[in-house]
Amino acid sequence: MAASCYNLISNFYNPFYSTTNDVTKLCRARARRNLQYQKPSYYDFCEHRFDAMLVTIRMEETITEEVKEENHGRFRWNEIRRQNMTEEQRQAISKLPFRMAKRCKALMRQIICFSAEKGNVSDLLGAWLKIMKPARADWLAVIKELKTMDHPLYLEVAEYALLEESFEANLRDYTKIIHSYGKNNRLDDAENVLTIIKQRGFICDQVILTAMLDMYSKAGHLDKSREYFEEIKLLGEPVDKRSYGSMIMAYIRAGMPEQGEILLQEMDAQEITAGSEIYKALLRSYSMSGKAEGAQRIFDAIQLAAIPADDKMCGLIINAYGVAGQSQKARIAFENMRRADLERDGILVGEEASGVLARWFRKLGVVEEVELILRDFAIART
Numbered sequence: 383m384a385a386s387c388y389n390l391i392s393n394f395y396n397p398f399y400s401t402t403n404d405v406t407k408l409c410r411a412r413a414r415r416n417l418q419y420q421k422p423s424y425y426d427f428c429e430h431r432f433d434a435m436l437v438t439i440r441m442e443e444t445i446t447e448e449v450k451e452e453n454h455g456r457f458r459w460n461e462i463r464r465q466n467m468t469e470e471q472r473q474a475i476s477k478l479p480f481r482m483a484k485r486c487k488a489l490m491r492q493i494i495c496f497s498a499e500k501g502n503v504s505d506l507l508g509a510w511l512k513i514m515k516p517a518r519a520d521w522l523a524v525i526k527e528l529k530t531m532d533h534p535l536y537l538e539v540a541e542y543a544l545l546e547e548s549f550e551a552n553l554r555d556y557t558k559i560i561h562s563y564g565k566n567n568r569l570d571d572a573e574n575v576l577t578i579i580k581q582r583g584f585i586c587d588q589v590i591l592t593a594m595l596d597m598y599s600k601a602g603h604l605d606k607s608r609e610y611f612e613e614i615k616l617l618g619e620p621v622d623k624r625s626y627g628s629m630i631m632a633y634i635r636a637g638m639p640e641q642g643e644i645l646l647q648e649m650d651a652q653e654i655t656a657g658s659e660i661y662k663a664l665l666r667s668y669s670m671s672g673k674a675e676g677a678q679r680i681f682d683a684i685q686l687a688a689i690p691a692d693d694k695m696c697g698l699i700i701n702a703y704g705v706a707g708q709s710q711k712a713r714i715a716f717e718n719m720r721r722a723d724l725e726r727d728g729i730l731v732g733e734e735a736s737g738v739l740a741r742w743f744r745k746l747g748v749v750e751e752v753e754l755i756l757r758d759f760a761i762a763r764t
Contacts, residue, residue, distance in 0.1 A: 564597030672705030
């Protein structure tokens with residue numbers, strides 16, 4: 383307390399001198415940074431001594447904050463010595479591409495050996511940017527290597543690069559980071575990137591809107607998926623296979639396979655062939671909910687699309703009839719598959735379908751039917 387009063391009195395009589403180390407550093411900082419500092423006039427000092435002392439104290443606090451801000455987060459770029467690395471870090475550095483530019487390897491070594499005690503990643507990248515003057519090719523080489531390594535700092539480095547002029551970001555760069563956000567369920571961050579895209583004057587095309595649609599589809603947000611799907615339609619271009627597929631999957635995840643089937647028919651009318659995974663997902667959705675008629679329609683569509691039906695698909699169609707309580711139709715479907723010589727055409731009506739039907743009949747207590755199915759399956763395998 384006594385020391386504080388002494389310093390206060392010292393500042394009162396000579397506001398530019400203090401016995402404290404902090405003020406000494408502040409004066410040096412003021413000279414180094416050429417800070418604007420207006421000396422109080424002698425008249426004011428005499429007339430309003432208390433006010434002058436308060437002004438001096440406030441100036442001192444302001445300069446202290448500025449020096450702290452200047453020193454905060456400063457990254458000291460020191461070449462990392464091999465003896466200071468862990469074995470894991472040495473192994474990771476040794477696997478860097480031989481043809482990678484030296485400036486890129488220098489950053490990769492820093493990132494591989496980076497720890498929170500050294501500061502933050504943005505300061506590290508800022509130091510690299512200032513010292514090495516990287517071009518777009520250098521940024522891309524580093525980002526690609528971090529992604530290959532599945533490094534935890536990959537997204538942070540990519541985010542920093544997008545805002546740097548030297549990176550020369552294009553629309554596809556933004557698309558990639560939105561995909562990464564989608565995989566990590568960072569929906570708000572993806573929306574922020576979309577905002578930046580628009581602010582920078584880019585026109586959102588079907589690729590980037592589909593990336594947003596796919597992200598919300600996988601996250602189970604039906605309303606947002608619909609919103610982006612409608613936005614894609616407003617572009618006035620033909621909706622592509624990927625956009626349709628993402629929207630169909632959004633309906634399936636929402637328990638609305640009928641709406642997904644409508645889009646599938648829309649694709650068929652435009653001669654756009656859906657992937658086999660879309661047919662399988664629709665068939666599974668109908669099957670698990672016991673909607674036998676829908677499952678049968680999708681199974682028929684699979685054959686019309688010349689997609690090889692496997693044992694699991696056959697099992698799903700039989701399961702649909704089983705869940706719906708239509709045992710007779712389940713048996714008929716099984717027999718029809720065999721009579722249609724599906725096995726000869728490479729479609730295996732084997733263990734999966736036979737097992738589903740056998741388990742279902744066993745539940746009903748129809749032992750003879752179970753034995754018949756298992757015997758037929760055993761004969762077919764031999």
